[in-house]
Amino acid sequence: MTARLLKGALILGLMSLLAACASAGGGGASRGGLPVVTDPAPIVSGTMRPYQVRGRWYRPAEDPTYDEVGMASWYGDQxxxxxxxxxxxxxxxxxxxxxxxxxxxxLVEVTNLANGRSVVLRVNDRGPFVDDRIIDLSRGAAEELDLLARGVGRVRVRYLGRAPRQGGGMRLQTASAAAPTAVTAMAPDPAPVFSGTAYWVQAGAYANRRTAQRIAGRLGDSATVDEVQTGQGRLYRVLVGPWNDANAAERARQAVLARGVDDALLISAR
Known part of the structure; x- marks a missing residue:
């Protein structure tokens, strides 16, 4: 279990680490910013059986490699x-x-892809039973991730393993800027020599320059804003690249999608 937990560890300062340990609740230490569970709670009897909701079957399973990107919602007072x-x-x-x-x-690690905030959450309930959502957050978790006002948001969910007998939830990162995760596939080849077609990732086209610049800022130094004139007026395209290999460009497009840009396209000309 230790190797599985360490694979996604975040490097925090000493003070942040101590604060996280204090807030993690009983039954766990902390290593590399993520909890190391020393007294895992048993899986609750009956919760791993297949079940049906609204005509659809769900089959619970232990999945050490679970790492998904999708939409999160939250629930509270009711x-x-x-x-x-x-x-x-x-x-x-x-x-x-x-x-x-x-x-x-x-335990899962949940990261808001819009701002980089991350938390570790104790999963103790079933849901959400909506096709486009992969996790339902408590109100407290939604507040930590800054999803309370919007109601839903795009997140990354990683399974960390069994929860301790008590607690387990902890704040990891509260950055208000874009997610700092390095995406090496988005960096263009050094000094590329184009003998044929150049490939770009178009991470959206916007009528507002500031919106385009904000999206480009989230995607790093390899993203630029290109102004084009159309029959309906000016558009500002966010472009990442270029690459002279379509496979490399497609990997970069997938990386852009993972950063929350849903309409990223692969184009072959600037």
């Missing part, structure tokens, strides 16, 4: 004080979450 699927009482201010198939109770 469920506060009610039992969760584990039998624990839902506290909307605690750092918890609901997931359709991961073991209960478990």
């Amino acid at each position: 469920f506060n004080g009610r039992p969760t699927s584990t039998g624990e009482i839902f506290d909307m201010h605690a750092l918890t979450a609901a997931h359709k198939t991961l073991p209960l109770p478990g």
Whole structure:
């Protein structure tokens, strides 16, 4: 389990590490910023059986490699004080979450891809049963990730393993800027020599220059804003690249999609 937890560890300062340990609740130490569970709670009986909601079957399973990007929502007052699927009482201010198939109770790391904020959450309930959402956050978790006002947001969810008998939720990172994750596939080849077609990733086209510049800023130094005139007026395209290899460009497009730009396209001319 230690190797699995260490693969996604964030490097924090000493003071941040001590604060995180203090907030993690009982039953775990912290290593590299992520909790190391020394007294894992048993999986709650019955929660790993296949079940059906609204005509759709869900099959819970232990999945050490679970790492998904998708939409998150949150729930609060209407469920506060009610039992969760584990039998624990839902506290909307605690750092918890609901997931359709991961073991209960478990731990996940959730990162808001719009701002880089990350938290570790105790998964103690089932849901959300909406096709385009992969996790339901408590109100407290949504506040930490700055998703409360929007209601939904694009996140990355990584399974960390079994939860401790108590607690497990902890704040990891509270940056207000774009996610700092380095995406090496987005860097153009050094001193490229183009013998044929040049490939670019178009990370959106916007009527507002500032919007385009903000998106480009999120994507790093390899992103530029290109102004074009159309029959409907000016558009500002955010371009990443170039590459002289279509496969490399496609990998970069996937990286842009993972950063929350849903309409990224591969184009063959600037």
